[in-house]
Amino acid sequence: MLQQQILDQNQPISSSLNSIPRYSLKILNPQVHYYYVAPGNNSKLIIDTIKKRKNWQESDNHLLHFQWNMNDNYFRFNILSSLQIQIVNHLPNHRELTMKCNLIKNLKQFCQSNKRYVWDITPLSFNIELLTKENDLDKILKEFTLFYEQLKPQNNKKNTSNFNVPIKLNNQYIQPKMHSSFLDQENNYIWILKPNEFNRGRGISFFRTLEELKILLKNFIKGTSEYQFSQGQIKSSSFVIQKYIQRPLLLDGRKFDIRVWVLVNHNFDIYIFNQGYARLSSEMFDLTQLDAFIHLTNNAVQKHSKNYGFFELGNQISYSELDYYTNGEFTKTVLPKIKSIIVLSWMAVQHTFKKIKYSFEIFGYDFMLDENLKPWLIEINTNPCLEESSPLLKELIPKMIDHAFKIVIDPLFSKITESTDWDHLLQL
Incomplete structure (x- = not known):
């Protein structure tokens, strides 16, 4: 239904390891589930989250049920077994979305075919x-x-x-x-x-x-x-x-963007985590100065500023705080538009993807709001940052990962299905 609504709208949507574990059909102990987590990007959180589940053990013998890696360079999607559940945390062809040039190319092709104005969606x-x-x-x-x-x-x-x-x-x-x-x-x-x-x-x-x-x-x-x-x-x-968006919505005089987590499984079920955060700059907005601390809100950049954490811990605020700043409009009007853009982005690339059991991926979508509260899709990230760099992220990120595993891992191994904070948007 949401997919059709998007098409029907007349108005525009205002590091790598030297050696890597291999796949195998032989399992040492059929009662134990084996995993491997590559180092980097808060890998300890992934290990802690999987270890909370019963009968999971780290593999020293390259015999895996679940593998988590920073990228998919060593994943052999063509031999993921249908006889034995083997899960990997990247979708094949995700670069059709996560490479900036491919995202633009695919959005243009889709909008051309479906009579949508692409430059009303992304800058x-x-x-x-x-x-x-x-x-x-x-x-x-x-x-x-x-x-x-x-x-x-x-x-x-x-x-x-x-x-x-x-x-x-x-x-x-x-x-x-x-x-x-x-x-x-x-x-x-x-x-x-x-x-x-x-x-x-x-x-x-x-x-x-x-x-x-x-x-x-x-x-x-x-x-x-x-x-x-x-x-x-x-x-x-x-x-x-x-x-560059020169008339952004400002929070207390500073620029911000919004990080939205999106989960997609091998069946192209698309989920959005119902909590997220805004990342703020450390300096007051000023178009006469092209300073990274004014214009780039990435935490990897802002943490080097002398003002980092001065206004708010980690330069980050929650969705509820965004609602406060926008008098409730973020939840009421902005989030529905963001969800529509997320669905549209997947409609634009679904023809380039092949369903590979049991792959999945967590994406980091970045949006900006202009002064009229119009959301703009800036980019889509694979392997989004999982560093718990503030009290807010110490609360959100572990929950986001745990609830993602409740969707893509637990039903396959424990046969348990629980409610989560991931909202299902649709299945393509």
Whole structure:
């Protein structure tokens, strides 16, 4: 029903280990369930959660019923057994959603086919690939440059209405356009450059001019663009250029985004955890300064700020606090729109996925709200951060993981089905 409602709407939706355990059909003790959890991203929590269940034991012999890893590089989906339950925590092809460039590509294709305006769902974006033998940035950036210039506000006009370029009828639903939330009253013109291969704010850069963009890209090609909060350098050849939302909703004068947890099993049952949190910046919002502590709300970035935790513990607040700030509108009007966008994102990629028993995945969806409380899908993360970096997350994350296991693990091994705080949206 929800799937059909989305299609029927006329209005737009306003590290790796050197060795890895292998799969086997032979089990040492049929009364014991064996697991393996790779280190990283609060793996202790995963171990503690599975050990709370009866008859689970860590495997030293590569004989597994359940494997949890940071990525799916070593998962052999083609030999997951239908005779023996073997669960892994990633879905094949999840990169169709979790790679920034693929997400944009799939949303555009879906919206084109279903007559939905893609740039009413996610900020205006362009995919950029720097070919190995291609040094001509002007040629690579030709399409982006065209729209950059056409959508650029006139300095002598205080105009924040939608800016559009002439459209062709057959691609009107994906034609670049400038939403009013992307420009402020002073007509600033800010864009974001995001490397496709990185997460947690790594490598994200801001620019105002084409000259600044070219300098950033040349640095990435050389691998000299240093990430300011970690050692080493970042090198990339694949990017998304995205329009910055210059009129976001602010909480006490600071920018924030919303982390939503989504669980999808191998049957494409889609669940949303009914609790989540907002991540706030450490500095007051200011478009004249392109400072990461002002504009990037990732905890991996903000924890380096001198003001981290000054306003609220861990720079995080709960859904109930968001409701307080929005006079109840977050639960009443924003969350239903967020749920619709989540479903739409899966409708856009379901044709690229193959159902592999018994895989599942927990995704971290990131949304921003503009000043009119319109939610914008920013990106979708595989292996979302599970660090319990605040009292709020010490409460939410263990519950979220435990209740996810109640859905994807317990019914298979203990034959017990319990109620959880995961709300079922639909099955595709």
